[in-house]
Amino acid sequence: MGKRGRVAERRKTRPAVVGGVIAVVVGGVGFGAYALYGGGAAADEGSSTSAAQKAKAVRTGPLSATEVRTTAEHFLTAWQQGKVTQAAAATDDSAAATALLTGYAKDARIKGVTLTEGARTGAKVPFSVKATVSYKGTSKPLTYDSALTVVRRAEDGKPLVDWHSAVVHPDLKDGDTLVTGESGTPPVTALDRDGGKITAAKYPSLGTVLDGLREKFGKTAGGRAGVELRVVRGTSSKSAKSSDKTLLELSKGTPGEVKTTLSPTLQAAAEQQVSERKRASVVVMRPSTGEILAVANTSHGFNTAFQGSLAPGSTMKIVTSTMLFEKDLTSPGASHPCPKKYKLAGWTFHNDADSEIKQGTFKMSFGASCNNAFINFAPKLSDSDLTKEAQQVYGLGLNNWAIGVPSFDGSVPVQSGAQMGASLIGQGGVRMNPLNMASVASTVASGVFHQPYLVSPTVDHRTLAKASRTMSSKTQAELKEVMQYTAAYGTAAKAMAGLGPGYGAKTGSAEVDGQKKPNGWFTAYRGDLAAAGVVQAGGHGGDTAGPIVAALLKTGG
Structure with missing residues (x-):
């Protein structure tokens, strides 16, 4: 039978109403719906329709x-x-x-x-x-x-x-599936460091953390699986370190217990702080041990604080300064101007508001976060120097942290030319999150990299990451000097007011293409506490993330 015959035959079929739309159903396929969208007999004639007619029949526009x-x-x-x-x-x-x-x-x-x-x-x-x-x-x-x-x-x-x-x-990402059945992973009851129960209702930021704890410790924490509807992550989601998610419990299992290092006081304070700003994330940790005391995000669907991958802006100058001090290229009191503009490999770098420091010290440039005082060291550095510093002293970018839940461990790729210069001020290809930058401040405070962790390694006998070398006591003293100066007199002074003297801080603003305001960063330590935060599209770090971090350091824990 020819195509015209088939069309004529379809027209004999009685129309039915589907969802308020008149449609002719043939073999389970709505032919009438096809006609409604501009098809029909003429379109079904196929080879007898000219290319020009076909082109004319294609609808365009809104x-x-x-x-x-x-x-x-x-x-x-x-x-x-x-x-x-x-x-x-x-x-x-x-x-x-x-x-x-x-x-x-x-x-x-x-x-x-x-x-x-x-x-x-x-x-x-x-x-x-x-x-x-x-x-x-x-x-x-x-x-x-x-x-x-x-x-x-x-x-x-x-x-x-x-x-x-x-x-x-x-809650589904492309490639994920929905499954109902006996859970392959028993539920867990997460406890804070004082033995109190942690729930997402009490601490909204911890929903993804609880999912990660269950995935990591559910089978070893002594619980028994129940029956549930859950999201099973696909390849793409697993690559992004997303955990399976329970959507509905049909019958409860028996949960095992997992004790975390979280401080109930600091966690509650962190939740409150991020709730007052859009797109804010923060992490608090203990420099002497690496224990994570609080983690919070304004948005609860993705744990930016642990898994974000953002340019850290000028907070990266802590790592850059460590490298410069270790190489004896400068010192806090060394005379070092910060020019308004600096050209490197065809790029012209500017300071914020085109500021400059004509006769000043490196400490003054650090405190004012003057970009070109760092970028103009680029000709004296090799392409891999910053990468090695980040990896060897700060444990960053090696993808080997085992904190107890999924995390991104930072990235400082080897780059050359202008991109290498941009990396020195936390732009270019450098990517971090608040966990990484809290760890950087912690390493300065203690002098030694202690890998952050949310669950003690004694629970599952996992091995924590270690840095291959430790900064010298001289370098640590120099870093503390410039960070204390910044907290007392520099861009961090307003946020850190009243928190001295055993403190240090660094602000950051990271430009993002297509974003009117930069991401505001802030990292600081006070005694045996360190914290870092970011407010995306918030503006300068001292005004946005700074008050969040400072409030948590003031809370103590």
């Missing part, structure tokens, strides 16, 4: 409200009715959609799905999900909110759901 509504309704109605093939066909990645939607019913054991569309905003359509999860005679209701976005397919202009796993559940 999606209409009708296109968004009908596409969303078609997808949501098919999903609710369990018509996986039809739902997947309404997306721009039918294979991935088919796999996840099939697993939604088969592996996650979710049934009785009711999807309720919310108020649309442009091409975005929010919706709520009500369903039931059942496993071996046990059932529990499941409710959550999600959203989809409609896009226009480039080749034919057809509106489709922009497919990502998060459409099915907002």
Whole structure:
């Protein structure tokens, strides 16, 4: 039968109403929906249609409200009715959609799905999900909110759901799956250093930390697994060190206990501090041991404090200064101007607000965070000097920290030319997070790198990372001198007021492409406490992250 015959035959099929859209269903595929999107008989004639006619038929431009509504309704109605093939066909990645939607019913054991569309905003359509999860005679209701976005397919202009796993559940990343069954990992009860119970309800920042503790210690902490619906991370999420996540408990297991080093006083204070600013993260630790006493983030979906990878700005000048002092290239009191501009390998570097120090010491440049007083040392350095300093003295960038939960250990790649110069001031390819920079301040305070940890290595007999060498007492004294000067008289003075004299600090501002304000950094120590924080897109570190860090050092612990 020719194509014209097939089209004529389809037209004899009675129309049905699906989600308020008239659609003709043939073999489980909505032909009427296809016609609605600009297809139909003429488009089905294939070879008899000229290229010019086809090009003319392709819709372009913004999606209409009708296109968004009908596409969303078609997808949501098919999903609710369990018509996986039809739902997947309404997306721009039918294979991935088919796999996840099939697993939604088969592996996650979710049934009785009711999807309720919310108020649309442009091409975005929010919706709520009500369903039931059942496993071996046990059932529990499941409710959550999600959203989809409609896009226009480039080749034919057809509106489709922009497919990502998060459409099915907002906690899913692409490649993740949903599974209901007996948990492979028993639950854990996390305790603070005083034996108090840690919960995400009490400390919202610790949700990802609790997930990480369960993944690491669940099988060895003495608990028994229960039955749950959980997110099982895929390859991409595992590469990002994301842990599996429990979404719904059908039956409770027996948790084991894991004691952490967290201070209840400091953790509560850290949660309060970050809640007062957008996109803030902070870590507090003990220099003499490496114990992590608090970790908090404004946003609770990703642990920036432990896993972030951000340019640290001028806080990196602590590591740079360590290198310069060890090489006897300068000293705190050495005369060293900071020019307004400095050219290196075709780049022109500027100081903040084009400031300069014509007749001053290195300590003054450190305290004022004057960039070019550091970059103009570049011709005297090899490309790998900063990388070696970070690795050998501060234990950074070796990917071998074992703190008890997933963490990023910093990165100081070998670079040349202008990029090497930028690295000296914490830009270029240098990447850190508050955990890394709190460790840097801790190393200065104690004179020795103690790998940070959240769970004592005696719990599982793991080996903590060690630095290959220790800075000299002379270098430590010089670092303390410049950091104390900064805390007393430099860019950190306002935040650190009243915390002296046994203290030191360094501010930082890291420029980010496309961001109006820089990320504000601050790291400091006081006695046997050290802390570091970042406020993304907040502005200067002394004004943004500085008050957070200073408040926690004042709290003590």
